Amino acid sequence: MEGFRALNMPRGATAMSEAVYDLHMFVLTICVVIGIVVFGALAYSIAFHRKSRGVTPARFSHSTAVEVVWTIVPFLILVVMAVPAVRTLLAVEDTSGAEMTVKVTGYQWFWEYEYLDGEAEGIAFYSVLDEASDRARRLGSETDPREVEHYLRDVDQPLVLPTDTRIRFLLTANDVIHSWWVPEFGWKKDTIPGFINEAWTEIGEPGVYRGACAELCGRDHAFMPVVVVAKPPDEFRRWVAARHDTADGETSVAGR
């Protein structure tokens, strides 16, 4: 039953996602108000201007003044929406000043993450749907997905990122177009074979952030989740060191 509470966009984990959320709520509120006015007028007509009440229909069929008003007022409302929209857009698009860079590559049907610079440079790995989900999702599977913790929300190796760090993503794909999306970061970006897209984030709160591939990419499009584990910078540094020790910095591609 708690699924009924899945109603709105998450506020998210970054200043950017909060700005996007606020803009969303602002635009939504304006649309709801417009809706109430329009549907209110319609409801009034339906309730009171009905033949069964014995009314005689009016004959008017135009009014230049009214028509000018309802051309100009919506235009002004649009301007009011456009101003914060432009401000937010410019912030989202500004990928400068990054402190570290991660390359994301989409495959049918998993992700690859490569740390391109800084102390984590050289770490690279694939991130694949976790085994429990993978078993439960098969047609005719004996496992009820509801019994699986984080069904379709978990991977074998999540992307680990430091908080309070401006991170730039370079996104591409190896086969078809995918789209890398973590709702808590406030954006998604298509990963396109042969091209590199840019995006950025700066995570405020440590935690686990879960997303998905958002662009139809074939049979298992639903089964390539994105999981990001955000750690405070010192913990992240420890994770990097451990990672360098165990995997010798090389891609752990066992089983691929």
Place this chain on the structure above:
Amino acid sequence: MSSVATHPDHGAHAAAKPRGFLRRWVLTTSHKDIGTLYLLFSLAMFFIGGAMAMVIRAELFQPGMDFVDPYFFNQMTTVHGLVMVFGAVMPAFVGLANWMVPLQIGAPDMALPRMNNWSFWLLPAAFSMMLVTFFLPGGAPAAGWTMYPPLVLQTGMAFPFLIFAVHIAGISSIMGAINIIATILNLRAPGMGLLKMPLFVWTWLVTAFLLIAVIPVLAGAITMLLTDQYFGTSFFSAAGGGDPVLYQHIFWFFGHPEVYILILPAFGIVSTILPAFARKPLFGYTSMVYAVASIAFLSFIVWGHHMFTVGMPTAGTLFFMFATMLIAVPTGVKVFNWLATLWRGALTFETPMLFALAFVVLFTIGGLSGIMLAIAPVDFQYHDTYFVVAHFHYVLVSGSIFAIMAAVYFWLPKWTGVMYSERLGKLHFWTSVVAMNLVFFPQHFLGLAGMPRRIADYPVEFMEWNMVSSVGAFAYGAAQLIFVWTVIQCMRGRGKPAPAKPWEGAEGLEWTVPSPAPHHTFHEPPKVV
């Protein structure tokens, strides 16, 4: 037999219908019979596409793969979209144009009756070709109705069938559009100036120009897919110097005007029905015409709003955002004009009016979520989620399809000569409107909460609203059987005989001919004052 010039082969017995199935239906050049064929074809496609929607909603009823393979699920979403857009909604509007444009402008038939026959009979060919792919090795196309490369190039044997099916349906649309333009521009009754035409005729005139402008662009895009696949070109492959995003630009240059092709005739229908049941003239006729024209113009410069996440330059994103928001102005004018039409009218609520009123409310909801989607930085969140699915089903189901239903109930007495059952019509309306909102309103929530579209399976937290949506979908599907029964009853002539003008407040030339409309009408052009 005064103006037999347009009907050389019927001159001797102008009132008789040709006998035999072949001559009556297959070889027909009558706009009325061809209109009926289009409408019945559309109804069949509506049920085929609807059956696929039922499979989709059954699979999505709960998490886990319960009935079908994910790849088959993708075939369902893909062919559902293609069938509904090109097979159900577009042919329904062409069918309505065939029936009503000549009757509304006082013309004896369409300007090009033989081409009319040809453009209809291409459609069963196109859709047989598309649907037969389900029986080919590899199954039907599964890359989405938008056919994005590189994914669509992974389609198996179905690939060339898909391309040629869309080509043939496109040729049919272009010929239909040419015919409608030729009819409207040449065959209007004396005295019917352009700004005296009924709005349904106006919206179709604009729609026809949109079709002629953009269907060839779609044809170009899918031909490039074909040559990329079989002839070694690399239009859309980075490995050969091409760009997959180029396809999206070309496709949506077609695709956005296409969504107006699917809604402008609906505007015309609603602008006809509201005044009839409000017993009051349409408010702001001239501004309605200008609004349709400016929506059509703007539709050519907004395609990028379907592609905000592909990584366009910021200037491009800003341009497409502003241009898209601007469409809200003429669209708003239309909605406000409809409200003003109802204001201080004397309303009654027969089935066509109910569907038209629901259109105004629910299309407006779809329009408002459209404004939200136009705002690029929040679209980065909405894009490719169920929020988008909810948005375009509000404009296509409660928009286009509700308008088509309204039109059918409105003109059915004229077509068949009998009144439909008002009781069943109302039952159909209320079940449809409740079910439709059950299906699609929760999808707004799902999209905002993070459910991507076109997924065959989903995380557990999305289960509850998906269940609601699926239950709504089955109810909506069942409700359409009431519609079929109602129409069949009328076609069999069961019902109260309809007078020439069954609606007290209706206006227009179509109500001056008897019900059912005789096989030949307006051989003598009517006088329009």
